Amino acid sequence: MSDPLFFAEHLPLAGERCVLAGDEAHHAGASRRLQVGDTLSLFDGRGGYGRARLVRAAARGRELELEVLERRDAPAPAPVHLACALPKGDRQSVLLDMATQLGMSRFTPLACERSVVAGAHGAARWRRICLEACKQSRRLHLPVIEAPAAPAEVAAAASGGVVLVAHPSGEPLRHVLDVPTAPVTLLVGPEGGFTEEEVTQAATLGATPVALGEAILRIETAAVAMLAAIQLSRS
Numbered sequence: 001m002s003d004p005l006f007f008a009e010h011l012p013l014a015g016e017r018c019v020l021a022g023d024e025a026h027h028a029g030a031s032r033r034l035q036v037g038d039t040l041s042l043f044d045g046r047g048g049y050g051r052a053r054l055v056r057a058a059a060r061g062r063e064l065e066l067e068v069l070e071r072r073d074a075p076a077p078a079p080v081h082l083a084c085a086l087p088k089g090d091r092q093s094v095l096l097d098m099a100t101q102l103g104m105s106r107f108t109p110l111a112c113e114r115s116v117v118a119g120a121h122g123a124a125r126w127r128r129i130c131l132e133a134c135k136q137s138r139r140l141h142l143p144v145i146e147a148p149a150a151p152a153e154v155a156a157a158a159s160g161g162v163v164l165v166a167h168p169s170g171e172p173l174r175h176v177l178d179v180p181t182a183p184v185t186l187l188v189g190p191e192g193g194f195t196e197e198e199v200t201q202a203a204t205l206g207a208t209p210v211a212l213g214e215a216i217l218r219i220e221t222a223a224v225a226m227l228a229a230i231q232l233s234r235s
């Protein structure tokens with residue numbers, strides 16, 4: 001079994017030491033019960049990975065001093081930007097957890113005509129959810145969380161990449177899946193759906209409306225289905 005993975009924003013070179021504090025130290029000490037001499041894995045959310053040994057515990061286990069034994073950097077996977085209307089309540093956690101596992105590299109809460117207002121206040125909680133999903137799935141790149149934006153703004157900013165808008169009357173997703181390494185932007189609408197104007201505007205800016213089958217999916221299901229399809233097409 002591999003070492004447990006912890007987040008260390010500043011990951012030093014092999015042979016150097018660093019301190020794990022706060023929630024990560026608590027998790028390592030109290031939940032995983034790591035002892036001095038045990039090894040663990042670290043990541044910095046930007047592709048940096050290290051193996052380290054616990055050399056000292058201080059402040060009742062809230063500060064753990066680590067010696068880095070091995071250090072490397074993983075290349076960034078092909079980018080996938082998910083711009084998605086926010087589902088309600090706990091479904092946001094489901095969305096971000098699964099999307100991170102499935103390779104989302106960037107997340108924008110989509111401000112649509114029919115969506116609930118997306119505030120930036122959720123960003124810290126969303127980041128924590130993405131962090132836990134990175135650890136669980138051992139993805140070394142933490143998704144970047146952007147400020148809310150309208151569909152046309154997202155489509156306009158995605159110059160050079162493939163932009164797909166999930167819309168039940170679009171063309172089947174499988175027709176446009178041949179995008180192994182191109183940057184991909186996925187737009188998923190709110191409970192009430194995109195307005196035709198939003199879809200037309202995004203299409204004018206180069207986006208392709210795509211359908212995900214006959215069933216009308218929940219927001220998070222549609223997002224996860226698209227991300228899974230992209231992952232499979234790249235694997």
Ligand code: SAM
Nearest residue numbers: 166167168188189193194211212215216217222
């Ligand atoms: N009544 C809405 C409509 O017809 O668009 C349903 C909205 S659905 C709950 C939320 C979002 O998920 C949609 O705006 C769309 O982006 C995406 N979605 C759900 N099912 C889909 C499907 N079968 N094909 C394409 N997109 C879908």
